[in-house]
Amino acid sequence: QQQVKQSPQSLIVQKGGIPIINCAYENTAFDxxxxxxxxxxxxxxxxxAIRPDVSEKKEGRFTISFNKSAKQFSLHIMDSQPGDSATYFCAASYLTYSxxxxxxxGKGTKLSVIP
Amino acid sequence: EAGVTQFPSHSVIEKGQTVTLRCDPISGHDNLYWYRRVMGKEIKFLLHFVKESKQDESGMPNNRFLAERTGGTYSTLKVQPAELEDSGVYFCASGQDISNSPLHFGNGTRLTVT
Structure with missing residues (x-):
């Protein structure tokens, strides 16, 4: 059972575009x-990275949007550049019993930014 | 600061053979993790060391996998005997404590079992 579902699997955008990668989770213990x-x-x-007590976090051209009620979060890359071409993984963590x-x-998204 | 180092970067072995992967964490990092990514799948947790002790090995696929961490420094992951489904990229990561401090990943070992 996949605990963090990520989409799309691959993404191609033009330079300057805003790729968006989405993730969804089920386990409400993720924090x-x-x-x-x-x-x-x-x-x-x-x-x-973001914690569920905030709805958005921005660092440079990268922004995470977080929707706690929908159990979804996404990554936005503003003014994307060819150097942003990479595989992006979302993740979630929680404190285990130990x-x-x-x-x-997640399974990863391969992003290609075309010049 | 030197990063997490993994050796070898690639390994191609035949089914039934043995392979040993090595990871040198960042100096001073007590926490060492092994992860594996099978092509197209998610990066999956294998096990976690705190110093030389195995804290959690719930992700180890089966008893063909053996991980050790000598003296709380470098770690090895041995696969014996290797099977076709063991192919993938094995990542090692280290961190300073068990909270959500960033994990630092090595470049991985790409294992191909033929």
């Missing part, structure tokens, strides 16, 4: 929602 960016041949790197935060990932 931390990071996005990771992965370039080919590299490991995922934390891009931006006192550990367990990070659960």
């Amino acid at each position: 931390y929602f990071p996005w990771y960016q992965q370039f080919p041949g590299k490991g995922p790197a934390l891009l931006i 006192g550990r935060y367990q990070l659960t990932f």
Whole structure:
């Protein structure tokens, strides 16, 4: 059972466009929602993260929108650039019974920004 | 600061063989995680070390997988004997504590079992 559903699987936009990647979850115990960016041949790197007590967080050209009642969150990339071409993973974590935060990932979205 | 280092970057082995993956975490990071991504699927948790102790190994697929962390420093993940479904990219990540502090991922080991 996939706990974090991510869409679309792939996305192609023109330079300057605003790609939007969506994620949905079921487990209401999730309390931390990071996005990771992965370039080919590299490991995922934390891009931006949000907690459910806020509806939006912005860092530079990257914005997370969070809808707690709908259990959905999304990543928007403003003024996208070819250098943003990468695979993006949404994730969610919660505190387990053993006192550990367990990070659960979506399947990833491969973004291509065309010049 | 040096990042998380994984070795080898690629490994191609035949079904039934043994492979050992190595991870060197960021110095000072007590928490070390192993994850795996099968092509097109999500990145899945395998196990978590705190120093040299296995904190959670609930994600390990079966007893063909053995992870160790010697002296709380580097970690190894051995697959013996390897099966076709073990193919994927194995990521190691380290972090400073067990809260939601950022995890630092290595570049992964791409394992292909033929």
